Amino acid sequence: MTMVNINNHPFIIDPHTGLSGCTCGKPHPAPTATLYLGVDAARVMADDCRAVFADQPVLLLSDPDVQRVVGHTLEEQLRATGVNLTSFLLDADPVADDQTVAKVRMLSADKALVISVGSGTLNDLGKYAASADGKPFWVMPTAPSMNGYTSGIAAIKVKGVKRTLPATPPERLYVLPEVIQNAPLKLRQAGFCDVLAKVVSDIDWQAESLLFSQSYCGLPAAMMAGVEKDYSEQPEAIGRGEEKAVMGLFHGLLISGVAMSLAGSSAPASGGEHLMSHFWDMREPLTGRVPERHGLQVGLGIILSAACYQLLAGLDKKALAPRAEAEFSATAARIPEIWGPYAAEVAGQFANKRDALAAFDEQLPRYWEKLRPLFGQVRPPEYFVELFSRVGAPFGLEAFRLSVDEFLLAAMNSRAIRERITVLDFAAHAGILEQAAARALALIRT
Numbered sequence: 001m002t003m004v005n006i007n008n009h010p011f012i013i014d015p016h017t018g019l020s021g022c023t024c025g026k027p028h029p030a031p032t033a034t035l036y037l038g039v040d041a042a043r044v045m046a047d048d049c050r051a052v053f054a055d056q057p058v059l060l061l062s063d064p065d066v067q068r069v070v071g072h073t074l075e076e077q078l079r080a081t082g083v084n085l086t087s088f089l090l091d092a093d094p095v096a097d098d099q100t101v102a103k104v105r106m107l108s109a110d111k112a113l114v115i116s117v118g119s120g121t122l123n124d125l126g127k128y129a130a131s132a133d134g135k136p137f138w139v140m141p142t143a144p145s146m147n148g149y150t151s152g153i154a155a156i157k158v159k160g161v162k163r164t165l166p167a168t169p170p171e172r173l174y175v176l177p178e179v180i181q182n183a184p185l186k187l188r189q190a191g192f193c194d195v196l197a198k199v200v201s202d203i204d205w206q207a208e209s210l211l212f213s214q215s216y217c218g219l220p221a222a223m224m225a226g227v228e229k230d231y232s233e234q235p236e237a238i239g240r241g242e243e244k245a246v247m248g249l250f251h252g253l254l255i256s257g258v259a260m261s262l263a264g265s266s267a268p269a270s271g272g273e274h275l276m277s278h279f280w281d282m283r284e285p286l287t288g289r290v291p292e293r294h295g296l297q298v299g300l301g302i303i304l305s306a307a308c309y310q311l312l313a314g315l316d317k318k319a320l321a322p323r324a325e326a327e328f329s330a331t332a333a334r335i336p337e338i339w340g341p342y343a344a345e346v347a348g349q350f351a352n353k354r355d356a357l358a359a360f361d362e363q364l365p366r367y368w369e370k371l372r373p374l375f376g377q378v379r380p381p382e383y384f385v386e387l388f389s390r391v392g393a394p395f396g397l398e399a400f401r402l403s404v405d406e407f408l409l410a411a412m413n414s415r416a417i418r419e420r421i422t423v424l425d426f427a428a429h430a431g432i433l434e435q436a437a438a439r440a441l442a443l444i445r446t
């Protein structure tokens with residue numbers, strides 16, 4: 001699409017100065033998403049939409065919750081401005097799966113633009129469907145609940161397996177600060193956990209990169225360091241809904257998403273802690289448990305990752321033993337019982353990293369003295385439990401409707417659902433995963 005030179009808004013990351021933290025020397029794509037933030041964001045979006053797309057048809061996606069809060073207002077604005085609008089109201093608590101994507105793509109087939117109003121799922125659905133057909137995508141976020149608004153990926157369940165698939169980030173974001181600020185407490189707490197995931201996932205990425213891919217770049221961490229203080233020390237203020245802290249959190253989430261899209265991978269903000277959340281999302285049809293908010297499940301994963309790092313940092317090289325084959329076989333053998341009808345799909349993902357896992361026997365001792373100081377950078381799990389609880393909503397298994405068994409199952413087996421190498425693989429191969437799970441469990445069992 002050619003950008004019409006009207007109502008252009010500032011880039012979230014300045015394309016000229018925003019890449020200065022790069023340490024890998026490889027080219028990064030220029031960040032392109034722009035942001036308009038203001039009390040008149042709905043009207044400005046409608047004006048822009050009319051100016052850019054004139055009479056061309058546009059699809060608006062929302063769900064009943066969002067529709068009540070802001071979707072209805074946005075829809076009226078778009079219609080009042082003369083936008084040729086089709087509105088699609090998804091079911092309550094929609095799921096981003098392949099069937100829903102197919103439905104959205106059918107509806108957007110003859111549209112020039114897809115707009116999502118909402119948070120995680122609506123954003124993933126709109127972004128992925130628009131991207132799959134090469135259509136532009138705009139979004140009005142409604143909660144500081146996750147970092148996916150600006151990322152180059154979408155979390156979609158395909159044949160029952162949660163995948164993070166490439167998807168072009170939105171061209172434009174329009175934000176009503178009041179809506180973000182007044183998002184439910186749980187969603188603010190979820191976003192706080194999701195943005196903090198990078199303190200463990202960045203170490204996951206560095207460790208993996210050292211042993212295998214040599215893909216690490218300091219750019220995402222440098223970008224995040226610039227905004228960190230605006231939210232990381234303020235859980236209570238986020239809990240109280242104070243504008244500065246909540247908007248600081250929201251900004252941190254936007255930057256985190258851009259950082260992933262610039263890195264060309266979700267690795268900077270999605271490591272072992274995210275596998276835990278994906279595990280429980282995927283288990284829904286088997287257990288009947290409706291998943292908790294993405295960020296909150298990620299928060300539990302952060303506790304496990306931090307416990308793994310604590311134990312890994314204290315482990316002597318002499319304690320390492322070759323156990324790659326035995327660990328792979330034992331984990332693979334549990335897949336059919338855990339995954340039932342989805343077992344073949346999961347087994348395929350796990351098999352994709354069999355070679356990398358086999359190399360652990362040699363690579364882990366070889367790099368151990370370099371890895372330990374890296375592992376030691378992560379704060380202990382107690383620190384994160386306390387931090388997340390200070391937002392003011394309960395944080396733990398009971399609050400998130402998880403049983404002890406289901407937590408331990410995820411801790412021991414979520415590394416099988418993705419081919420990415422994370423701290424969970426390091427912990428399994430160092431023989432401390434079970435101990436780390438027990439340590440994490442003791443902290444979140446309330």
Ligand SMILES: [Zn+2]
Nearest residue numbers: 022023024217
């Ligand atoms: Zn770089």
Ligand SMILES: [Zn+2]
Nearest residue numbers: 146147194298
């Ligand atoms: Zn996340």
